[in-house]
Amino acid sequence: MSHKAGFVSIIGKPNAGKSTLMNALVGEKMSIITPKAQTTRHRILGMVNTDDYQIVFSDTPGVIKPHYALHESMMHQVDGSIVDADLILLVTDIYEEFDETDVLKKLEGSLAPIAVLINKIDQSDEETVKKKVEFWNEKLQPKAIFAISALLGHNVKAIMDFVVDNLPEHPAYYEKDALTDRNDRFFASEMIRAQLLKQYKKEIPYSAEVIVTAFVEGEKLHRISAEIIVERDSQKNIIIGQGGSMLKIVGTYARRDMEEFFQKKVFLEMFVKVIPDWRSKKNYLKKFGYE
Numbered sequence: 001m002s003h004k005a006g007f008v009s010i011i012g013k014p015n016a017g018k019s020t021l022m023n024a025l026v027g028e029k030m031s032i033i034t035p036k037a038q039t040t041r042h043r044i045l046g047m048v049n050t051d052d053y054q055i056v057f058s059d060t061p062g063v064i065k066p067h068y069a070l071h072e073s074m075m076h077q078v079d080g081s082i083v084d085a086d087l088i089l090l091v092t093d094i095y096e097e098f099d100e101t102d103v104l105k106k107l108e109g110s111l112a113p114i115a116v117l118i119n120k121i122d123q124s125d126e127e128t129v130k131k132k133v134e135f136w137n138e139k140l141q142p143k144a145i146f147a148i149s150a151l152l153g154h155n156v157k158a159i160m161d162f163v164v165d166n167l168p169e170h171p172a173y174y175e176k177d178a179l180t181d182r183n184d185r186f187f188a189s190e191m192i193r194a195q196l197l198k199q200y201k202k203e204i205p206y207s208a209e210v211i212v213t214a215f216v217e218g219e220k221l222h223r224i225s226a227e228i229i230v231e232r233d234s235q236k237n238i239i240i241g242q243g244g245s246m247l248k249i250v251g252t253y254a255r256r257d258m259e260e261f262f263q264k265k266v267f268l269e270m271f272v273k274v275i276p277d278w279r280s281k282k283n284y285l286k287k288f289g290y291e
């Protein structure tokens, strides 16, 4: 019997709802979601397997104009996922008036069919949705347009059906029990990064990276050590807070998320370290997993 498999890339501006959609499609909390733009820094694969097919979704960083080497790496990951794609899901936010020219420019080189997903329709009305559908039909003549709410799961099933219909015949690319290309260390560091995005304002979360330095799996308990890397001493002080109060909050929430994710008790310790201008330094970026 024939088997289908393919790469489906989720592309769009920051904050459009790409990670929310990815999680809704794969049914797991794979990508961290926060109200802040530029939450996602890596391309993350999420797989859906049945006997008949394997869909390999890629959640990607939001398309931005690069300001640091870090951003350049993020945009390379977007480009890579467009090159690999058998199918592209372009996510756009119904009410954000983003200029999407840069996203469209990236898509120009691709031959993969595109579906435009107009997201967050739960915050909109029929008339606005209709106008957006017309706009995208004219602009891109995509293979399909869906008006969706990734948050509420509205029309997510229709996207899945569309994806399966348009998947090429191909053997599986990964083991059929695989869910992602990322390991537990990665998810642990992402859960800490999500708390940095939630608990601190302005530049702090964007200046921070999280490295899991030890991950000891136990029968009853995982012991996890992590470093939070920032660019300046002043940022280190803010991260730690008065008498360690802020770091304690971050640790408490991150540990709670980890315990839910790993279904295990977690002992978490964190250290804050300064590496001046790490976002612009290629050697550190490489060390932190940005190619």
Ligand SMILES: Nc1nc2c(ncn2[C@@H]2O[C@H](COP(=O)(O)OP(=O)(O)OP(=O)(O)O)[C@@H](O)[C@H]2O)c(=O)[nH]1
Binding pocket: 012, 013, 014, 015, 016, 017, 018, 019, 020, 021, 032, 033, 034, 035, 036, 037, 038, 039, 040, 041, 060, 061, 062, 063, 119, 120, 121, 122, 123, 148, 149, 150, 151, 152
């Ligand atoms: N109302 C509403 N909010 C949504 C919907 N989808 C996503 N959001 C919210 O939009 C914000 C951004 O969502 P993400 O999924 O992190 O967006 P993203 O495109 O991955 O963002 P980047 O990582 O910056 O590229 C979060 O606060 C989500 O809860 C939706 O369908 N409706």
